[in-house]
Amino acid sequence: MANLDPIHVQGLDHFFGAGDARKQAIFDINLTIKRGSLTILMGPSGSGKTTLLTLIGALRDVQTGHIRVLDRELNGADETALVQLRRRLGFIFQAHNLHESLTATQNVLMGLQVHGAGDAAKQRIAAHHMLDLLGLPDRRDYLPGSLSGGQKQRVAVARALVSNPEIILADEPTAALDKASGQTVVELLKALGQQRGATTIMVTHDPRILELADRIITLEDGRIVSDKTND
């Protein structure tokens, strides 16, 4: 029977390096994230929050312990299975990582075409709609080089969200945004959770967002030191 909670982490350890240089970054993490929730990972630099995010996002191999994402065990999963899983996730990076040769619309289309060629006209409409939602209706055909930092970040958010991912993993998504734009992005993530059941895990230091989170987890030295739920 399929598990309704999209993310389960159990007994997770993670190490970097080998031999004498081997260093443990994550210690015995146990975690369950509810569907449709907005969870914030906090903690000082080097506390392991980004490592945890990349492990949940199937971007690193699970060494010890278990992670189940969307009912798929990641420990021991082959590359094909991981690639398939990543298509159901949406990543928002701190650096926008837009493709410099593609316009804003084309960058957003990349988030759709990963699922196949599909109907080009419908995909374009969806990409435009997402850019409009993020306040970029007049920047659709701009190359990233002609956009401001905040506009680039909003295009990156549009790219991550356009395919309606079941889980959104975001690393400081509002760092490059002004207050209003940051608020728009977080409210959009929150709305996706409420309307479509999309689950968001976000690494952030932005205090403006904390009150919107359903849950705030704090890590220090690779361990969960605090796990609070907002009522």
Next chain:
Amino acid sequence: MNKILSLLFGRLPIGWLQLSHSKGRLIAAVSGVAFANLLVFMQLGILGALNSSTVAPYSLLGADIILSSQAGNTLTDSDNVAQVWMFQALSVPGVAAASPIFIGNLPITLVDGTSATLLTFGVDATKLGFVSPSIAKSLGQLTIENTALIDKGTRGVPADVIAGIEAGNPFSFEANGRTLSAIATMNVSGGFLADGMMVTSDQSFFRLFGARTSAAPNHILLQVDEGVSHDAVATRLRAALPAQSVKIQTLQEAAGADLAFMSTQRPTGIIFGFGVFMGILVGLVIVYQVLSTDVADHLREYATFKAMGYGNTFFLGIVFEEAIVLAIFGFIPGLIVSMGLYAGLVSVTGLPVEMDIGRAVLVFLGTLTACTISGAIATRRLARADPADLF
């Protein structure tokens, strides 16, 4: 362009967009591929001219089988063969007729004092069947002493002189202390072998080459009976004549053997073959450099796509798309410039350098293959695109 490629690939043409985004790099890459194409085309053109020159003299002949000395290399680079083998060959069933042919390089002095060398063929002017029909019609005139047919493409002989000969005004020139008269023209174009070619009667030939005798021709031409297999007669001849002295080949076999000899045994063939190889190598290196730099410059974007769930096939597709774009865009200017240079070479040297569809298609396919190989090597860098590094 974007729409066409989008339809073709069923996705955004990222390879093309990447290449066209960096105009300077695109121009450099296309120029590099075009230059490599130019190198290959020029080498192939000259190699083709060499091959054409090698087999061009065969177009003068009208025979089924040719007897040559085993010590000879090609039709024009040959040793003497004893005439006695001609009489013995005539006794072999299936051999209808035989005629000797004499070949020599004749230095001539033109009216303006310049000199040239003519590859000279001495033939029996009464045996019309042993030369090609285009020559046979003028062959009877060669029974007149010191007359000759001269190649239209002979270097040093102006076009108006050739036109004059064709209009019935013989052209006189000096050779070995004799005055020869070119009374008609022929079209052979044997550019690499000599400055031109000439056909005389065997009697005129002996006068021009005092040391040569009728007992020692360069080759013996044979015609077989109507309806008899050339190969069967050749087999009988091999059984009848001593293999250590006489080489027996059909005319086609002889031309093929000459081509093989010139391509693999002579420095010119090897040099031009090596030139083709170098051109391909230059193209491979240029395209590899462009593609691998392009991959390196876009590693973060590729890592992002990996994180989004794009698989290896997608990335290979981008690199191969770029390779194909470079191959096509480089080939077109390479072909056009090569055709211009071919025309220049023909006008300056008279060599039979021609662009044919087969060569163009061959070079295009070679360019595609070379670019694809370069792309395949460049994709190794894709492995360095680690999405975990993006966070």
